[in-house]
Amino acid sequence: MNPFVLSAGRLFAVEEGVEEGGELHDITQTPSVFWPEPYEIIFGGFASLLIFGLLYKFAGPLVKKAMAARTARIQAELDGGEAARTAAQAEATQIRAAMGDIDSERTRMLAQADEQAERILDEGRTRTQVEVAELQARAEADLSAASGRVGDELRSEIARLSSAAVDQVVTGSLDDATHQELIESFITRVGARS
Amino acid sequence: MNDNRIEGYARGLFEIARAEGVVDAVEDELFQFARSYESNDALRNALTDEQIPAARRQAIVEDLLGAQASTTTMQLVSMVIGAGRGRDLPAIVDNLVAKASATKQLEVAEVRTAVPLTTNQHVRIKAALVNATGKQLNMKVVVDPSILGGVVATVGDTVIDGSVRTRIDQLKSRL
Numbered sequence: 050m051n052p053f054v055l056s057a058g059r060l061f062a063v064e065e066g067v068e069e070g071g072e073l074h075d076i077t078q079t080p081s082v083f084w085p086e087p088y089e090i091i092f093g094g095f096a097s098l099l100i101f102g103l104l105y106k107f108a109g110p111l112v113k114k115a116m117a118a119r120t121a122r123i124q125a126e127l128d129g130g131e132a133a134r135t136a137a138q139a140e141a142t143q144i145r146a147a148m149g150d151i152d153s154e155r156t157r158m159l160a161q162a163d164e165q166a167e168r169i170l171d172e173g174r175t176r177t178q179v180e181v182a183e184l185q186a187r188a189e190a191d192l193s194a195a196s197g198r199v200g201d202e203l204r205s206e207i208a209r210l211s212s213a214a215v216d217q218v219v220t221g222s223l224d225d226a227t228h229q230e231l232i233e234s235f236i237t238r239v240g241a242r243s
Numbered sequence: 244m245n246d247n248r249i250e251g252y253a254r255g256l257f258e259i260a261r262a263e264g265v266v267d268a269v270e271d272e273l274f275q276f277a278r279s280y281e282s283n284d285a286l287r288n289a290l291t292d293e294q295i296p297a298a299r300r301q302a303i304v305e306d307l308l309g310a311q312a313s314t315t316t317m318q319l320v321s322m323v324i325g326a327g328r329g330r331d332l333p334a335i336v337d338n339l340v341a342k343a344s345a346t347k348q349l350e351v352a353e354v355r356t357a358v359p360l361t362t363n364q365h366v367r368i369k370a371a372l373v374n375a376t377g378k379q380l381n382m383k384v385v386v387d388p389s390i391l392g393g394v395v396a397t398v399g400d401t402v403i404d405g406s407v408r409t410r411i412d413q414l415k416s417r418l
Binding site: 216 | 356368
């Protein structure tokens with residue numbers, strides 16, 4: 050049995066027994082295993098209604114206000130969350146766009162770098178080829194000049210030595226008989242002219 | 244010296260020689276002296292040096308020619324040197340020789356040899372040159388050891404070069 054109902058029933062039972070002078074029965078015993086005494090139901094019902102009424106009268110507005118505040122707070126949090134989600138989505142979009150831009154920029158820069166590298170390589174190759182050709186031409190010219198110079202010097206030296214040798218040999222061989230022979234030869238040669 | 248002055252001096256010397264009646268000897272001696280003068284730097288420098296008094300230069304001429312040339316030749320050269328025309332002496336002499344040759348209808352032929360010619364060679368060379376050029380010649384022989392050997396004959400603008408010097412030069416140029 051409900052302890053509250055049991056206590057109230059016992060109290061009313063005692064009071065009823067005293068006033069009527071009747072037989073006092075055991076208040077722990079009820080007519081039904083499941084149902085309390087009727088008065089218990091009546092008083093209990095009124096008391097419950099009173100309590101519920103008071104609760105509705107005084108605590109209801111507070112609860113309603115708290116619920117409204119809670120609802121507003123939850124709504125605000127939901128709104129904030131939505132705004133944050135929107136912002137996050139926008140930021141994500143921006144980041145994706147930025148990533149796309151970065152990718153395209155990276156691709157462009159890589160392409161530009163490749164182009165520049167190729168151009169520099171080509172220029173370097175061309176310049177190197179030109180320089181090599183110039184060096185080769187210069188070296189060949191130097192070699193040719195050196196060869197010519199050495200050849201000229203050699204020829205000059207040979208000519209000088211030969212001239213000196215010719216002078217010495219001819220002068221040494223010009224005796225009186227040779228002089229006379231030369232003069233006679235001149236006379237013969239000139240005399241043959243006409 | 245300009246040509247007129249050379250011509251004037253040559254004509255003067257020629258007239259003096261002709262007046263003395265020694266044109267042939269004087270022109271020959273002057274020619275020989277002029278060739279020696281050309282080939283001898285020391286002599287040429289001494290006779291053209293204005294710092295040396297004219298009398299001193301004339302004394303040098305007299306010392307050189309006194310025993311080898313006629314008095315007329317010596318005096319003519321001395322006069323040219325004393326007048327300060329030593330640099331033009333060869334040109335004056337060449338003009339005089341040409342003038343003397345022209346009076347005899349002859350062309351001057353200069354023959355250079357390394358050694359002196361014999362009379363026979365002289366005659367035969369002259370005959371050969373006359374035959375070769377077809378001209379009557381007044382042949383002047385110059386002994387010039389620088390040609391080493393052979394003969395170089397110059398007749399007007401014609402040069403017949405049979406010298407050893409020229410042959411050696413040709414050989415050297417080919418070398």
